[in-house]
Amino acid sequence: MTNKQKFTDYLLEKYADDFKLATQHQFLKQSGEGSIDSGVLKEWLKQDYLFAYEGGIKYTAALLAKISLSPSNNHIRPFPASDLVPILGWSATNLLRETDWFLSVAKEHELEVFNAETREKELDRYGLLGEYSPITRGYIDYLQVIGALGSIEEGMLVLWASEKIYNSAWLYAKTFSQANTSSNETQKALVKFVQNWTTPKFTDFVERCENALNKFELELGSEAAERCEKAFKAILWYEQRFWPDVKAN
Template sequence: MPSTLLDELLAEARPIWQAMIEHPFLHELANGTLSRERFHFWVQQDYRFVQDGIRFLALLIARAPDEDLRRGLLDAAVAFRNELTIFEEYAHQHGLSLAVEPTPVCLGYTSFLLATAATGSLLESLAVLWGAEKAYYDAWSMVRARLGLAPTYARWIENWTSPQFATWVDWLGEQLAARATTQDRPSIRAAFVTTARYEYLFWDMVYTGTTWPI
């Protein structure tokens, strides 16, 4: 059976993809040994990421050439807004401030998203979005396989492993594959691999507590 564009993208990024899924942050979360401090740092930084993710989606919605893609991206923007609510409710329950400065990695990743949406091709932007969503589906599916829907993390796990989210990731990949041409593939691969690298760096950043040096 011939490989698809999506297969090729995942094969191209396999080393960094595996490193991302096997990151100590996720493994410690899955076995219940992750410190609350590290988890809270992730909550703060991922909240900032999702805020800019909505801006990224807004740019894509404006560029969408047809109603099917436009509606799918609009649904995603609503889902991102619902994710902000999960973060906000958790932060309220734990007295955690979400008014924090993005770290260099968080800022770099969101800047990459916004720059791609503003100046890259629509297909590069879709590759970035599919890469980010697929990364979270794979990462949190690993956590769910080991931890189930443990109460502490149930809302996060369910959000990124639900059948609805899986269907969205598949639909997005189908949109990318259906619209790409042979000429598009080099730039799509570059955008996807960069996304995979940032996904790894984001887990590494929240695990090590890396922030601005001064």
């Protein structure tokens, strides 16, 4: 990393191949095209909802608890509180709005993933983790560990990395959306999902996370930078495996 290179740029450059694997999956291509199987989509929607609702909201709360809000001699609201409180507050509020909207769209287009009757019929096919896939459960547990034991730098790295990958992934899916002209309910829902996850507001939020993280001015070779790089690799690992396996079409 050069003296002027941002820490986030260093990570994205060093792990470019892994980032591509996490953001250019066949599931995303088919979702953009509108050719994804509805059963596969419903199962992914369930896992994404569980991750966002249980994992994401609690995680932002854990990060907020790490921030000192005490004024310094020179500033009433010094960094990192001045940057991170608005970011984390927006994140928690948006996750709640997002998951409510998520369920509404799924129900509107016959993709309801938490229908009581359906869940009762499917109970036997779930194992010891209940409705959570092993990757979803592991990913949520990892967030809880970082939220409880990690530094604020690690915490913001994980937030930025997960949101950066998610936004980039759906921007990739959107490049195939010109082919989605189906009137099928599943595909109509996909159009809404892809549009929602690629809005300028979401992209701006990712950039705000990145800018705040870089304000910590992490130095390569330092313990803090090493921990953050390790966390980045963990997020890449989970994100690569969060997309369901689908056959190339």
